[in-house]
Amino acid sequence: MPSSTPTSPPVATRKLSERQRRVVRDRQARQREHLQQGSDTSDADLRPGRVVSNYGKRLIVEDADGRLVDCHFRQNLGAIVCGDRVVWRPEKDATGTVVALEERRSLLVRPQRHGKPRPVAANIDQLLVTSAPVPPLDTRLLDRYLVAARLLDIDAAIIVNKWDLADEALRAELDAKLAVYRDIGYALFHTSTVDGSGLDELREVLRERTSIFVGLSGVGKSSLIDALVPDAELRIGAISAASRQGRHTTTTARLYHLPEGGDLIDSPGVREFGLWEISAAEAARGFVEFHPYREQCRFRDCRHHEEPGCAVRTAVEAGGISPARYQSYLQILADAGD
Ligand SMILES: Nc1nc2c(ncn2[C@@H]2O[C@H](COP(=O)(O)OP(=O)(O)O)[C@@H](O)[C@H]2O)c(=O)[nH]1
Ligand SMILES: [Mg+2]
Ligand SMILES: [Zn+2]
DSSP: OOSSSOOSOOOEEEOOOHHHHHHHHHHHHHHHHHHHHOTTOOGGGOEEEEEEEEETTEEEEEOTTSOEEEEEEOGGGOOOOBTOEEEEEEOTTSOEEEEEEOOOSOEEEEOOSSSSOEEEEESOOEEEEEEOSSSOOOHHHHHHHHHHHHHHTOEEEEEEOOGGGOOHHHHHHHHHHHHHHHHTTOEEEEOOTTTOTTHHHHHHHHTTSEEEEESOTTSSHHHHHHHHOTTHHHHHHHHHHHHTSOTTOTTSOEEEEOTTSOEEEEOGGGTTGGGSOOOHHHHHHHOGGGHHHHTTSSSTTOOSSSOTTOHHHHHHHHTSSOHHHHHHHHHHHHHHTO
8 A cells, every 4th residue: 555655536534614614604594594585485395304325416315204315406505415414395306406505514525636625425423444454454544544533523443344364363463553543542343244243343333423434445345334234235226216327326425324323424435535645733633642742842833753852752762652653653744745
């Protein structure tokens, strides 16, 4: 895995700033006003819905009863993505029109090489950083995902899937590498979609929240969704039927419901999510275990590299911070080029 030169479009997350929230709130207020004045719409027609898929010009919206509706949306609403909560109105031909977008808790965006970042999924509570014995564990990528989750202010959990493929020696090696993550507070799961082990434990952290799997191709993200969502195949069929498009549209994100409550989003666009550029200050904020030391550095703008009086580096030497994680931090600094 290249960690210094991203080979694919990087993906970043952002938590909406106060200013952005205000913009969204104002826009929503205007939309509501507009709706109330509009003679074409009576309040009785308006319904809440959740966007489960986005097909470019159309959205598949799920209503309160679980029905999937093919919806147009007004262009002035801006980009609407999987996971968004919306207000929509039924049309005579069994389609619908989305007329308002609810405020988002979080927004996952994917920066484009050219042009504005593209939103991919909204209202996510948790990143499930997925790895496996094969392809080999890439702790640098793992660290980048964890930084991203922290900057977005959402939770992260670590999954080592395909655990059935690891023999005793490999298990010991992986456990040794991952012990530090458990020590600093991340939940760690060993799963297998082949023998079902670890899935019950995983279900516990998925309950009543919206989660998204990220990680290298081939680690088993889609297999995990299949294992956790009993009607995943039916769901894919129903969404593509509602959109009146074939299943070929594999590039689109989809939202699934878990039987025990909670949602999973499968987004093909977030694989490279860890590869975006992170500034030094952001990187330091993203390493949770640096937190107690960062304030004690001699210089306020300490980058925790070669600065004298760096409390973070002292903590690494004294054993309070894992040297491997610190090296990973330095690598992110080097990649950021500052
Ligand atoms: N042995 C084993 N193979 C798995 C497991 N989970 C997935 N696989 C296999 O790994 C390959 C990649 O899985 P897939 O779900 O497509 O990975 P994705 O690219 O992350 O979505 C497929 O051949 C799966 O059958 C597991 O727990 N154990
Ligand atoms: Mg997949
Ligand atoms: Zn420092």
